[in-house]
Amino acid sequence: MLGCLMIMHTANSFAACKPTEPDMLGPFYKPDAPVRSAVGNGYVLSGVVKSAKDCSPISGVKIEFWLAGPDGEYSDAYRATVIPDRSGAYRFDSHFPPPYYGRPPHIHIRVTAPGYRTLVTQHYPEKSRAQGGGDLILVPGK
Numbered sequence: 001m002l003g004c005l006m007i008m009h010t011a012n013s014f015a016a017c018k019p020t021e022p023d024m025l026g027p028f029y030k031p032d033a034p035v036r037s038a039v040g041n042g043y044v045l046s047g048v049v050k051s052a053k054d055c056s057p058i059s060g061v062k063i064e065f066w067l068a069g070p071d072g073e074y075s076d077a078y079r080a081t082v083i084p085d086r087s088g089a090y091r092f093d094s095h096f097p098p099p100y101y102g103r104p105p106h107i108h109i110r111v112t113a114p115g116y117r118t119l120v121t122q123h124y125p126e127k128s129r130a131q132g133g134g135d136l137i138l139v140p141g142k
Contacts (some may be wrong), residue, residue: 017055017137023122026108032122033064033079038093040070044131045107045123046091049084051116052139056087062134064110065092072100090136098126109136117141 048059066079084090097105104124111119116138125132 005102016052017052017135018118019052019139020119020121020135020137022069022120025110026122028066028074029064029108030062030076030079031109033066034078035081035083037080037082037091039065039067039080041093043094043096043125044091044095045125045133046089047133049088049111049113049136049138052066052137055137058084058113058116058138059086059088060115061088061111063090063091063092065094065107065108065136066105067097069095070095072098072099080136096130099134099136111136111138115139115140123141 033124040062049063050056051058054135061084062085063082065082066078068074068076068083079090082090082092094107099105107123107125109121109123119136119138123132123134
Protein backbone atom coordinates (compact mmCIF):
# COMPACT_ATOMS: atom_id res chain seq x y z
CA MET A 1 0.00 0.00 0.00
CA LEU A 2 1.32 3.36 -0.92
CA GLY A 3 0.65 6.66 0.77
CA CYS A 4 1.38 10.25 -0.10
CA LEU A 5 4.93 11.42 -0.57
CA MET A 6 5.35 15.12 0.10
CA ILE A 7 7.70 16.89 -2.30
CA MET A 8 8.59 20.51 -1.61
CA HIS A 9 9.64 22.92 -4.35
CA THR A 10 11.16 26.33 -3.70
CA ALA A 11 9.13 28.31 -6.26
CA ASN A 12 5.84 26.46 -5.85
CA SER A 13 5.05 24.25 -2.89
CA PHE A 14 2.64 21.41 -3.63
CA ALA A 15 2.06 17.83 -2.63
CA ALA A 16 2.54 14.90 -4.99
CA CYS A 17 1.52 11.33 -4.28
CA LYS A 18 3.41 8.30 -5.48
CA PRO A 19 1.08 6.27 -7.77
CA THR A 20 -0.22 2.94 -6.53
CA GLU A 21 1.74 0.05 -8.01
CA PRO A 22 -0.21 -1.91 -10.59
CA ASP A 23 -0.63 -5.66 -10.29
CA MET A 24 -2.10 -8.35 -12.52
CA LEU A 25 -5.78 -8.39 -13.43
CA GLY A 26 -5.99 -12.16 -13.12
CA PRO A 27 -8.29 -14.50 -15.03
CA PHE A 28 -11.41 -14.00 -12.89
CA TYR A 29 -12.31 -10.36 -13.64
CA LYS A 30 -15.90 -9.79 -14.81
CA PRO A 31 -17.26 -6.31 -15.53
CA ASP A 32 -20.50 -4.93 -14.10
CA ALA A 33 -20.16 -6.14 -10.51
CA PRO A 34 -23.16 -5.13 -8.38
CA VAL A 35 -22.93 -1.80 -6.56
CA ARG A 36 -22.51 -2.74 -2.90
CA SER A 37 -19.94 -2.13 -0.19
CA ALA A 38 -19.93 -5.60 1.38
CA VAL A 39 -19.70 -9.22 0.26
CA GLY A 40 -19.08 -10.68 3.69
CA ASN A 41 -17.64 -9.72 7.04
CA GLY A 42 -14.50 -10.15 9.07
CA TYR A 43 -12.18 -7.98 6.95
CA VAL A 44 -12.44 -4.26 6.11
CA LEU A 45 -10.42 -2.51 3.40
CA SER A 46 -10.62 1.29 3.37
CA GLY A 47 -8.80 4.37 2.15
CA VAL A 48 -9.06 7.41 -0.11
CA VAL A 49 -8.72 7.66 -3.90
CA LYS A 50 -6.32 10.52 -4.76
CA SER A 51 -4.57 12.11 -7.71
CA ALA A 52 -0.84 11.52 -8.16
CA LYS A 53 -0.61 15.09 -9.48
CA ASP A 54 -1.43 16.95 -6.27
CA CYS A 55 -2.66 14.35 -3.75
CA SER A 56 -6.21 15.72 -3.93
CA PRO A 57 -9.26 13.43 -3.65
CA ILE A 58 -10.84 12.36 -6.93
CA SER A 59 -14.57 12.40 -7.66
CA GLY A 60 -16.48 10.26 -10.14
CA VAL A 61 -14.52 7.14 -9.16
CA LYS A 62 -15.65 3.54 -9.53
CA ILE A 63 -13.79 0.80 -7.63
CA GLU A 64 -14.37 -2.85 -8.51
CA PHE A 65 -13.36 -5.52 -6.01
CA TRP A 66 -13.32 -9.29 -6.42
CA LEU A 67 -11.85 -12.10 -4.37
CA ALA A 68 -12.07 -15.82 -3.87
CA GLY A 69 -14.77 -17.08 -1.55
CA PRO A 70 -13.95 -18.91 1.69
CA ASP A 71 -13.83 -22.13 -0.38
CA GLY A 72 -11.07 -20.68 -2.62
CA GLU A 73 -13.40 -20.33 -5.64
CA TYR A 74 -14.40 -17.12 -7.43
CA SER A 75 -18.11 -16.36 -7.88
CA ASP A 76 -20.45 -13.41 -8.34
CA ALA A 77 -21.18 -13.47 -4.61
CA TYR A 78 -17.68 -12.05 -3.97
CA ARG A 79 -17.69 -9.21 -6.52
CA ALA A 80 -18.63 -5.59 -5.80
CA THR A 81 -18.51 -2.08 -7.20
CA VAL A 82 -17.93 0.64 -4.61
CA ILE A 83 -18.48 4.34 -5.30
CA PRO A 84 -16.33 6.48 -2.97
CA ASP A 85 -17.87 9.51 -1.26
CA ARG A 86 -17.13 13.13 -2.27
CA SER A 87 -13.91 13.11 -0.27
CA GLY A 88 -12.71 10.04 -2.20
CA ALA A 89 -13.11 7.76 0.84
CA TYR A 90 -14.09 4.14 0.28
CA ARG A 91 -14.81 1.11 2.46
CA PHE A 92 -15.18 -2.52 1.39
CA ASP A 93 -16.21 -5.31 3.76
CA SER A 94 -15.49 -8.97 3.02
CA HIS A 95 -14.18 -12.15 4.59
CA PHE A 96 -10.41 -12.58 4.92
CA PRO A 97 -9.43 -13.91 1.47
CA PRO A 98 -8.08 -17.47 1.43
CA PRO A 99 -4.84 -18.54 -0.21
CA TYR A 100 -5.27 -20.83 -3.22
CA TYR A 101 -3.04 -22.52 -5.82
CA GLY A 102 0.06 -21.22 -4.04
CA ARG A 103 -1.10 -17.59 -4.16
CA PRO A 104 -1.16 -15.56 -0.94
CA PRO A 105 -4.46 -14.08 0.28
CA HIS A 106 -5.40 -11.12 -1.93
CA ILE A 107 -8.23 -8.87 -3.09
CA HIS A 108 -8.30 -7.70 -6.71
CA ILE A 109 -8.99 -4.01 -7.33
CA ARG A 110 -9.79 -2.10 -10.54
CA VAL A 111 -10.22 1.68 -10.27
CA THR A 112 -11.58 3.97 -13.00
CA ALA A 113 -12.16 7.74 -12.98
CA PRO A 114 -12.67 10.30 -15.75
CA GLY A 115 -9.36 11.92 -16.73
CA TYR A 116 -7.23 9.21 -15.08
CA ARG A 117 -5.55 6.01 -16.22
CA THR A 118 -7.30 2.84 -15.14
CA LEU A 119 -5.55 1.23 -12.17
CA VAL A 120 -5.51 -2.54 -11.74
CA THR A 121 -3.86 -3.69 -8.53
CA GLN A 122 -4.22 -6.14 -5.66
CA HIS A 123 -4.35 -5.78 -1.89
CA TYR A 124 -2.49 -8.39 0.18
CA PRO A 125 -3.92 -8.46 3.72
CA GLU A 126 -1.63 -9.02 6.65
CA LYS A 127 -2.19 -12.32 8.44
CA SER A 128 -4.32 -12.07 11.60
CA ARG A 129 -5.52 -8.54 10.77
CA ALA A 130 -9.19 -7.65 10.52
CA GLN A 131 -8.62 -4.49 8.52
CA GLY A 132 -6.32 -2.99 5.96
CA GLY A 133 -6.05 0.39 4.45
CA GLY A 134 -4.41 2.26 1.74
CA ASP A 135 -4.94 5.22 -0.47
CA LEU A 136 -5.37 4.40 -4.14
CA ILE A 137 -3.29 6.92 -6.09
CA LEU A 138 -4.27 7.38 -9.74
CA VAL A 139 -2.20 8.85 -12.56
CA PRO A 140 -3.78 11.59 -14.70
CA GLY A 141 -4.06 10.61 -18.35
CA LYS A 142 -6.26 8.53 -20.59
